[in-house]
Amino acid sequence: MGTSRPFLRSIPRKSLAVFLLGVFCIFSTFGIASDILDMGREPVLHYVLGVLLAGSFSIIYALCGFILRKDFWKAFLPIFAVHFALMNVLGRALPTAPRLLQMDASEITRLHTRLTFDALAVVAAMALGYAFFLIVFITEGRRYFRVHAEMALAAEIHHVIVPGIEMKLGEFEFYGRSVPSSEVGGDLIDVAGSEENWVAYLADVSGHGVAPGVVMGMVKSAARMLLSSGDDGRHLMARLNEVLFPLKKPDMFATFCFVAKCGDGLRVGLAGHPAILKFSAKTGEITLLEGPNMPLGILPAGDFATSEIQTERGEMFALYTDGLLEAANAAGEEFGIKRLQAELQKHAKEPLDVIYKSLQESVARHGTQFDDQSLLLIRRM
Numbered sequence: 001m002g003t004s005r006p007f008l009r010s011i012p013r014k015s016l017a018v019f020l021l022g023v024f025c026i027f028s029t030f031g032i033a034s035d036i037l038d039m040g041r042e043p044v045l046h047y048v049l050g051v052l053l054a055g056s057f058s059i060i061y062a063l064c065g066f067i068l069r070k071d072f073w074k075a076f077l078p079i080f081a082v083h084f085a086l087m088n089v090l091g092r093a094l095p096t097a098p099r100l101l102q103m104d105a106s107e108i109t110r111l112h113t114r115l116t117f118d119a120l121a122v123v124a125a126m127a128l129g130y131a132f133f134l135i136v137f138i139t140e141g142r143r144y145f146r147v148h149a150e151m152a153l154a155a156e157i158h159h160v161i162v163p164g165i166e167m168k169l170g171e172f173e174f175y176g177r178s179v180p181s182s183e184v185g186g187d188l189i190d191v192a193g194s195e196e197n198w199v200a201y202l203a204d205v206s207g208h209g210v211a212p213g214v215v216m217g218m219v220k221s222a223a224r225m226l227l228s229s230g231d232d233g234r235h236l237m238a239r240l241n242e243v244l245f246p247l248k249k250p251d252m253f254a255t256f257c258f259v260a261k262c263g264d265g266l267r268v269g270l271a272g273h274p275a276i277l278k279f280s281a282k283t284g285e286i287t288l289l290e291g292p293n294m295p296l297g298i299l300p301a302g303d304f305a306t307s308e309i310q311t312e313r314g315e316m317f318a319l320y321t322d323g324l325l326e327a328a329n330a331a332g333e334e335f336g337i338k339r340l341q342a343e344l345q346k347h348a349k350e351p352l353d354v355i356y357k358s359l360q361e362s363v364a365r366h367g368t369q370f371d372d373q374s375l376l377l378i379r380r381m
Contacts, residue, residue: 022132027058040114170195175352176376186212201258233260269306281314323371
């Protein structure tokens with residue numbers, strides 16, 4: 001039921017009202033049909049109330065279908081019981097006139113007039129119902145195709161902003177991909193700089209859809225601008241936080257992690273992001289590099305701690321988003337950090353593209369993707 005309410009709210013009120021009018025018109029014919037079966041003998045008030053009851057309860061059934069979706073049957077029987085009871089009350093309060101065994105000319109004329117009226121009423125109700133449905137179909141069809149075109153454009157922009165990464169800078173090689181869970185993702189992977197001064201980073205904007213995608217584009221633009229001004233990563237997160245805070249919705253934020261070349265060593269930093277995995281070629285062990293910082297965009301300003309580390313040939317770093325960890329199987333068990341570590345350790349000495357493919361296939365085998373999944377691998381050759 002919780003997922004159906006956003007669906008119902010997503011339908012414009014005008015379209016919903018017109019649709020329900022169409023439902024009323026189509027199913028009000030049940031009340032007219034009842035008069036036809038009774039050979040036009042229903043009292044006028046009975047006739048009108050019967051038509052209104054048939055149309056009104058059809059709207060209630062339709063709304064229950066919208067709201068309850070698969071659980072519609074839970075409400076159908078109680079509503080039908082009320083509907084049936086009201087029809088019985090109406091029949092007893094305003095009974096149908098007794099059937100005549102013989103009819104004179106005036107009675108035949110009255111019956112002919114009444115049944116002609118019923119037939120015309122059925123045609124009018126069906127025509128109106130069809131017209132209302134057609135209005136909704138055309139209106140919502142235009143809206144759908146407009147939104148679909150906008151989403152297709154946004155997805156194309158996303159592919160441009162977040163392309164796959166496969167490159168080398170000096171003695172380091174990089175490989176990364178971002179797989180959105182919908183048309184537009186909120187994850188960002190990027191590598192910028194030169195052989196002597198580069199930053200490889202990964203960001204995960206909260207939420208799904210176009211809004212996080214827009215914020216993700218702002219993160220990349222701001223990061224590239226800051227890096228082009230000569231920032232080596234020491235103040236990157238603090239400055240990104242200052243840029244993002246006033247440009248997003250209050251409930252949005254971005255987790256962030258990076259590895260940057262800093263002299264002969266590397267500098268790493270994390271802001272509310274899952275730990276960076278570091279594989280040692282000498283020991284074959286994996287170390288978790290964690291950070292105490294909160295995500296970007298929560299407070300207008302703040303200090304973001306980073307740390308310097310030394311690196312040796314063959315060492316590899318894995319930057320990833322929690323979409324990989326949260327892929328769940330049918331039993332609700334998530335892929336988790338332990339499986340990610342084990343899979344990385346198993347293939348750590350293979351080419352980066354092979355490692356990425358193995359990890360992605362392992363996650364896909366485990367369970368369904370619910371969130372954007374991004375992975376950026378860095379190795380010192």
